[in-house]
Amino acid sequence: MRIKVCYFARLREKLGISDEIIDLPDNCGNISSVRAVLQKRDEIWQQAFASDQSVLSALNHEMVTSDHQLEAGDELAFFPPVTGG
């Protein structure tokens, strides 16, 4: 199944990409599984997602925890803790 993945702020700069479409096995499962897939890309990706706390996730524009299940067409975003206001 196909989802969109977006990256923001420090994470976007570190990874050198702001968004991409990725294909996942249909039963890929939850956000943690996507993180595991991404971490296999190379050393930079491995480090970027190493700590659970330093990367938050939003699924379809709502902050969610990593155990959320994914569906085809989802927009998944990864970003550092927010610092607005």
Added chain:
Amino acid sequence: MRIKVCYFARLREKLGISDEIIDLPDNCGNISSVRAVLQKRDEIWQQAFASDQSVLSALNHEMVTSDHQLEAGDELAFFPPVTGG
């Protein structure tokens, strides 16, 4: 001894006076004693000071309780609970 007494708001209107100089016996004592003296004037004064809670006191521009001692030259003020802001 001589002190100045001021009245504000509803109390001022009820008593028909905004301030006055009064002479007290030198050992008149505290604010409660002044209230007792004033209450003897007539029915209106008696009623106006009947309830402790409905008349607050300030001595030389500081809110105080009725047990405060007085000195010659003091400015004593009586007024209803405040309603600013």
Added chain:
Amino acid sequence: MIRLQMEDFDTGAEINALHSMGSHIGAVVSFVGFVREFSDESRLDAIELEHYPQMTQKSLERIATEAKSRWNIERVIIIHRIGRLTPDEQIVFVGVASSHRSEAFSACEFVIDTLKTQAPFWKKECFSTGDQWVDAKLSDTSKSDRWKSN
């Protein structure tokens, strides 16, 4: 800074003034109180604010000083209008500048709560049918008392 005045005030200008008082001020919390259009069911013509001139300034300064001693804040501005005010007019402004927002929130609420029970102002409501002094609210006393136990 304390101001007692008949004239209206410019809230935005006061907030900017608070901020410009220091380079490390990141937060300004403010409270603005307005004359309501209705009191109970009746439409108000105006309110009249009486105060105790020799005491008012001192009383507000004491409240501001206590706020500064209790919280880590930079500046406090209190503006209170006096005289006759019509519905929707601004009555009071309390602004607190701080580098720490939670301290600014607490200090600002403390100042307005304390002002409402300690500062010598009295409101009279003017209706087409006559005038009426406003009664003090028990809820104001309990809001103010709550700061004593902190």
Added chain:
Amino acid sequence: MIRLQMEDFDTGAEINALHSMGSHIGAVVSFVGFVREFSDESRLDAIELEHYPQMTQKSLERIATEAKSRWNIERVIIIHRIGRLTPDEQIVFVGVASSHRSEAFSACEFVIDTLKTQAPFWKKECFSTGDQWVDAKLSDTSKSDRWKSN
């Protein structure tokens, strides 16, 4: 009402707008956040605010809606600027109108505390020596968490 914008805003006008939204509104509490001149010891040239456009509006609306469900308040205005801002510029405005001031204080503080940990904004500080993403503050997390147990 939620606004995301590059342009500055007029705090006094927003407070008046909040007040004019209802005849029984007696109190407006507001928070304004500013760009500081210094970060640690270094003088800032500017900050840059990145956000997640498709999510930001929705996230702020959700926070405003939660504030309205938890406190007896009339209106909430949240304005957050995006893009490049220089020291002393206004970043964020949160204003709450209510007939009850203590509810307005709580709701306003809840909104800014929650915005700081939930709304998708990221600040980068620009110095003459280079740029630096701002780290999230643990104190912001604990301020935000405190509203969960209430």
